[in-house]
Amino acid sequence: MTGIFTAIGYQENWWSILTSPFMRSAVIGGTIVALAAGLIGYFIIVRTTAFAAHALAHIGLPGATGAVLLGLPPVFGLGVFCVGGAVVIGMLGKRASERDVVTGTILAFATGLGLFFNSRATKSSSTMTNVLFGNLLAISPDELTIFIVLLIALGLSIGLTYRQLLYSSINAPVAEAKGLPVRALSVLFMVLLALAVTMAVQAVGTLLLFALLITPAATAINLTPRPVAAMAISTGLSVVCVWIGLAASAMFNLPPSFLIVTFASAIWLAVYLRASRIQTLADRDHETDTELPAATQTSSPTPAR
Numbered sequence: 001m002t003g004i005f006t007a008i009g010y011q012e013n014w015w016s017i018l019t020s021p022f023m024r025s026a027v028i029g030g031t032i033v034a035l036a037a038g039l040i041g042y043f044i045i046v047r048t049t050a051f052a053a054h055a056l057a058h059i060g061l062p063g064a065t066g067a068v069l070l071g072l073p074p075v076f077g078l079g080v081f082c083v084g085g086a087v088v089i090g091m092l093g094k095r096a097s098e099r100d101v102v103t104g105t106i107l108a109f110a111t112g113l114g115l116f117f118n119s120r121a122t123k124s125s126s127t128m129t130n131v132l133f134g135n136l137l138a139i140s141p142d143e144l145t146i147f148i149v150l151l152i153a154l155g156l157s158i159g160l161t162y163r164q165l166l167y168s169s170i171n172a173p174v175a176e177a178k179g180l181p182v183r184a185l186s187v188l189f190m191v192l193l194a195l196a197v198t199m200a201v202q203a204v205g206t207l208l209l210f211a212l213l214i215t216p217a218a219t220a221i222n223l224t225p226r227p228v229a230a231m232a233i234s235t236g237l238s239v240v241c242v243w244i245g246l247a248a249s250a251m252f253n254l255p256p257s258f259l260i261v262t263f264a265s266a267i268w269l270a271v272y273l274r275a276s277r278i279q280t281l282a283d284r285d286h287e288t289d290t291e292l293p294a295a296t297q298t299s300s301p302t303p304a305r
Helices: 002-007 014-018 021-046 050-059 061-069 074-092 096-120 124-133 141-160 162-170 172-177 182-204 215-223 227-252 256-299
Strands: none
Touching: 014 227, 021 050, 021 141, 021 162, 021 182, 021 215, 021 227, 021 256, 050 061, 050 074, 050 096, 050 182, 061 074, 061 096, 061 124, 074 096, 074 124, 074 141, 074 182, 124 182, 141 162, 141 182, 162 172, 162 182, 172 182, 182 256, 215 227, 215 256, 227 256
């Protein structure tokens, strides 16, 4: 057993690693990111904007690499480009088909711009790696402060516009007919999504972004149809996955991003298989109930006259 643990990188001093200052910052930062992801994840699925969430992370790439060239914090440039791209997508992409075209076009341009900035300075190579794969263990105190401010802004915005945002997400044409500012709500949502993406990139990177923004919310929706309950479950799952991922990374010397993704995906798969089995049994019982009356009617004798 000891040989197996050694082979997978088990560290006997994992408790001292877990209680170290840099890991404490990672836990705080990861928790903040998970809370933001849990709040916005439900709306991402309901509004079918998963592609936009993924694209915004890549749109922020040139902002992070460009910030390095200017001597600014990468998270600042990442946020500026994410929010800028979100505003353009929200204003130009009213329908889903339009939104995908606008998102794809901005994504292509931003990716090329990011590669250009990366070729201008050697320092931005590590920045690009961190943006692509995340580096939760490298969160600085300044970034924690920024994340707290972003989380407060995200929570207040969703709390103040919850009903309008939910209504426009579920049925935008009806919401617009009733006088709700659907276009403004779309822009607001995209900006909130950009704030969540800015934080989530630091935790899991652009390539693994769905692990926090999409997977816990998809799991929660499989467990309950109620929006508030789904958001609460999604937030709880995100936080638990971050905590378990960080603890396991201290024990086995593995990247936290990989472990967070693994745990989130495993929970989603278990819940999805359970929901599929329940649905299959329900459909089978429904088919049986509809066949029984017909069979009974056929086999019953004709009443005497």
